[in-house]
Amino acid sequence: MITLTTDFGLTEHYVGAMKGVIYSINPAVQVAEITNAIQSFDVLDGALAIAQAYSYFPKDTVHLVVVDPGVGGTRRPIVASVGQYFFVAPDNGVLSLVYEREERVTVRHITSEYYFRQPVSNTFHGRDVFAPVAAYLSKGVDSSKFGEEITDYVRFAAPKPKATATNTWKGIVLKADKFGNLMTNISAKDIPQIFDGSSNAFKLTVGKAEVTRLLSNYAEGAPGELFAILGSSGFLEISTNKGSASRIAGADKGSEVAVSVAEGPARGD
């Protein structure tokens, strides 16, 4: 099985050409699209999408991840064995959040042109390099055949929330999803006081909105109310019941999130 995560969009032939190359090499493979609507050139957006989806697939799935603004330049194509999965991608950090979640990571620089589609264009390695390598991997070609192991592969740290003073933090909105939910970079581990009920109260500001309630599901929200909720990927989200929190708060990807947690009286009083 091969999955696709790209920024090639839905309106052109690009994804179709990649599928054709894959099926021509391995007609028996299943191809499952995760999304081809990653924001153009946005490596972090691609990194978030694949990190939140890869682990649900069967062992040995080949995840093809092509968000590749540096195509044709000096960035390396890589094949990575990470946990139970294979990844084929440009070495630009798009796998960073996957590396972060797994202990076993082996990355190889793809150099064996034998597996490429010829001639290799300078603008579409998705078709000419990444798709054929993924297809051969799915046929059982050993990953060592594609090139030598490297250890200096590119990885960036996901942006983490920062403590700005006692009981106050600053985070950011990583993504506004299709519903308008604002996914922050704050996980339950980062500020456990919000999630475990151990403190009196918290206050979160994002855009022009202030949020003071943590709910456990959307339906508990009053109409138009913004609330915090633990999202399905383990991050704090700002949401609203049947509406767009992004629109209500006037906040979007990149917006700053400030959190403060009350301390004291309630605990032991």
Added chain:
Amino acid sequence: MITLTTDFGLTEHYVGAMKGVIYSINPAVQVAEITNAIQSFDVLDGALAIAQAYSYFPKDTVHLVVVDPGVGGTRRPIVASVGQYFFVAPDNGVLSLVYEREERVTVRHITSEYYFRQPVSNTFHGRDVFAPVAAYLSKGVDSSKFGEEITDYVRFAAPKPKATATNTWKGIVLKADKFGNLMTNISAKDIPQIFDGSSNAFKLTVGKAEVTRLLSNYAEGAPGELFAILGSSGFLEISTNKGSASRIAGADKGSEVAVSVAEGPARGD
């Protein structure tokens, strides 16, 4: 075979995560997307899409329908045997228009957590409840294993056109499609006089437009002309030749449609 009809959109990992869960349980299944671009939280929009697509699939297809604004709250997850098909969905009426078309309907409340992905999040039952149940169904697990039959499942009536006086009716636009065709809730049975040529004339108003011609195909329309046509789902549509009727009429989903049919002279005179 499993189909997907959801409002999860095309830009996030949500649909990918559901596919991963499905393939992990049943690697041999075919997954076919009907659409993942149902309007957010819009149960009627989902009901229309699945009702217009399900019956073309092979017998025993499992239709997974997740438009689920009440996720994590009190609404029940259900598995329904309807006609020759299985449906897995939240019990919020999203299957209403399917129930309406079939005689044999058996609905069960999914309670057997054995088949869920653990832990079950409060915000993404598509991944944790509906996808695994659909996958097990597609592997041949009997629907009775998932829970007890219920008879008080939620169903709403599709909005029907109403006679407002002799030979006049009011209906609504159920949907403007990608081309701008305005699909109304008026079927050939509702106002047969429009379709069978038995009356002199009809007049239909929608938005700022007045329509007086019924055509049998788009190509007969003059440039810029709005006309009525019997759509492929059996409903009256207002369309134009190679253009957007929605834009020309200034009408969209929810717009009112008034119809009057002339009586008299032509008939028997």
Added chain:
Amino acid sequence: MITLTTDFGLTEHYVGAMKGVIYSINPAVQVAEITNAIQSFDVLDGALAIAQAYSYFPKDTVHLVVVDPGVGGTRRPIVASVGQYFFVAPDNGVLSLVYEREERVTVRHITSEYYFRQPVSNTFHGRDVFAPVAAYLSKGVDSSKFGEEITDYVRFAAPKPKATATNTWKGIVLKADKFGNLMTNISAKDIPQIFDGSSNAFKLTVGKAEVTRLLSNYAEGAPGELFAILGSSGFLEISTNKGSASRIAGADKGSEVAVSVAEGPARGD
């Protein structure tokens, strides 16, 4: 294997209904979407997409191409054997750019209603005519069964760049892709002087922009710079590094492209 290239969009049940019809006839077939987001009614847009994707698929793939503004009218449905592939489409020129690339072309007018879904609607031959014919083809039904060969099938010439004076040409933008790259109709054969380094310089104007550099990959471009590049489909494109050339140039599909090539000094002087 069957591929889909249509203008039916992603938000309705149309593509789902077609898939259902296909799988009902041939449950074992693989269905791969090239794109269902061709611009509504835009036969040239469809012609470009299929021409750039079809040849990557395995031999004997059935390419189903439905951009069909004349549905229900007098245009014929056709099945074409072109090169190593089958195509099922309306006879409106949508296969023109495929015919152009292949030597072996046999086109048949589909008339055998035995293979249609009944009743045949006047507005959705994708579901009732094209999908079932494609499915039967994929099951091995001989193309001669669907109807008689015709030679007067519709084909249009792709718009070609024109020499307007010595060393000057006029072309057009065929398409702005999702990234904002402007794909022109100028191939390396049309103005080899741009690509082979044999002349001193060229100047290209499109929208409000002037382009004088040919780069071999995106990453070489300075921030905000527009440059020319040989695209992955063999056409000259105007691009920018990690941005939208369309937005920067204020140009889009249909925009005129003027090119002049300097002559003289450098060559033999």
